[in-house]
Amino acid sequence: MLTLIVLLPLLGFVLNGVLATRLGGNLVGKPFVTVVGCGLPILSFVLVVKALLDLRAAGFAPIVEIAYRWALIGNSSFEIAFYFDRLTAVMALIVTGVGSVIHIYSVGYMKDDDSFGRFFAYLNLFLFFMLLLVLGRSLLVLFVGWEGVGLSSYLLIGFWFHDLANARAGKKAFITNRIGDAGFLLGMFVLFQAFGTLDMDRLNAAFGGATLPAVSASLVGILLFIGATGKSAQIPLHVWLPDAMAGPTPVSALIHAATMVTAGVYLVARMSGIYLHAPEASMVIAVIGVATAFFAATVAVVQTDIKKVLAYSTISQLGFMFLALGVGAYGVAIFHVVTHAFFKACLFLGAGSVIHALGGEQDVRKMGGLARKIPITFVTFAIATAAIAGIPPLAGFFSKDEILWYAFASTRGGSPLLWGVAAATALMTAFYMFRLLWLTFLGKSRMSHEVEHHVHESPLSMTGVLVLLALLSAVGGFIAVPHFLEAQLPLPEVHEELHHFETPLLVVSVALALLGLAAAAFLFGGTADRVERLRRSFAGLHRWLSAKYYIDELYENVIGKPLVWVSDVVFLRLGDRRLLDGTLNGMAAFGRGSAGVLGRLQTGSLHLYAWFVLVGIVGALLWSWRHV
């Protein structure tokens, strides 16, 4: 049954990919694509629910299903096996559940697109690989899914590849991920060499045993985390995610917010057996996570593209998840994955609805006053905004508050410093999200007259999904994910003496969210010159932030340009043209020159040849006479 969960979306990919694209001559119409493209993921979701019920009936003993033996090399057998436990259940529910509703949303969003069938084929392909990633028992299967989601992400970012910028963004995502994958592969090599297996449950068990294995847990942990930084857009490999917004908005919601980018979090949580023995690696994760969260939040404050704000907010929230992982609160990180999937999918789809209503406009400076025109989108967007800002009792409040608490008090590396940075980030999160809400939906309209005339609420397939996700964003916090996972991913101990801080910190985090709301309301709810004055007084900082800390430019100058220079001067001009081509051309020229000289002997005159023979004979005779 686990195999079926994975294979159903693949079937959808094959059907849609062959029948509904130019490949198969567009044999079938949009109704077929809709039914197949949405039906199979929903079916997968139903099967996941059933698997969860089976799991509960079996007393939460992990279900293992071996689908196929891939290779038998020496004594090691590589199997495509699926593994279903509590963690898998949570992730698979999110992937298929949120995935399915985003598929349904896409029906409305993409209905006028020529490549409707291709879009659904890619989405189904993504779902297939993501399920492979989540359900795989071995790191090898996980890696196949890992690469596969990268591929489908590339295909979907560059979905409208007629615009070269989109194709370039896809390429950037793919290449940046490849850097992380190098670390991931090295980690796998180290693990396989040490244990002779890549099955994750066995690896965790090997680290949890009485005698510690003869391999540095920190080394493995850091190598795997490098892979996670690529997929989950952490510093320093975060640069691809904002550019990935070039894809269609449902893709941004599904792949670049709700599911794929959380694969890194899943990986670390899944391998928590290793990280429990790697305090150094955990510290690196916590620091990178909180730095990413802070850095991305500062950039999000000044972005003007509605999707870019959400993209940086995603990076920031992923940073929060890694912070939780770094302080040992694996279950809490997964909890944030879940709530984040709800509210960020809702936000992205809401943004999609706005973009849809405005005919493709993404610049918040040209929006405003949309609340009355598209009320359903506004209400759902507002709920999701409040959820991500951490206003109780919405979903984001619970998960974020737990992250802040463990960042403060965990015995596995929590510290007030981590809490301070994370709390500042939470404040900024509330501020930039309410700023976005205000600029988009409230205040006076800044749209051109023509655009304003065409504004319309989205069709039911889109608004229905928005309402559903907003509902989940509102109540998702009451799903006790950490408690559900505790049997598998125990929560870290907290410092005894810090226990009495729990309530004050709770109050502080609520206050921070409200403070962010108030600041945004004060700045953007009033007259425009308040913002303008602020911007002018911090002109340098504003420029610095708008340019995203010039990180793209830094990479371009430090890595890109030297690489181009070396390729051009050393490899192309010196190596290829001079050395390789030069050698060949030199040999050819030598052959031609010597042929020209020797060709003069071939006069065609037999007499001359006879003379040569004579000279040769005489020479040979003389030589033999002298030497015998």
Add this chain to the structure above:
Amino acid sequence: MDRTQLLIGVAVALFSLGLVGVIVRRNVLVMLMCMELMLNGVNLSLVTFAQQTATTVGAVLVFLIFVVATVEIALAIPIVLLLVRDKRTLDLGAYNDLKG
């Protein structure tokens, strides 16, 4: 000057005559004949030495050369015939198609 010396002298004379002929004459048929002359000079020297050393190896080699010479001339004459048919001359100067 005994007989052996005389015969060797004749053999050398035959060979040199043939060689000079091949080198200086322009008529293809004459050149072929000169080549035969050289072969015969060699044959004569072989026979002479065979007589002198009272062995049969040299004489056997002579028969081999006869066979080779026959085959050679049997191939060469048709080639010359074809060439003549093509060029309408026996002059070697016209046969320079293989000039490099």
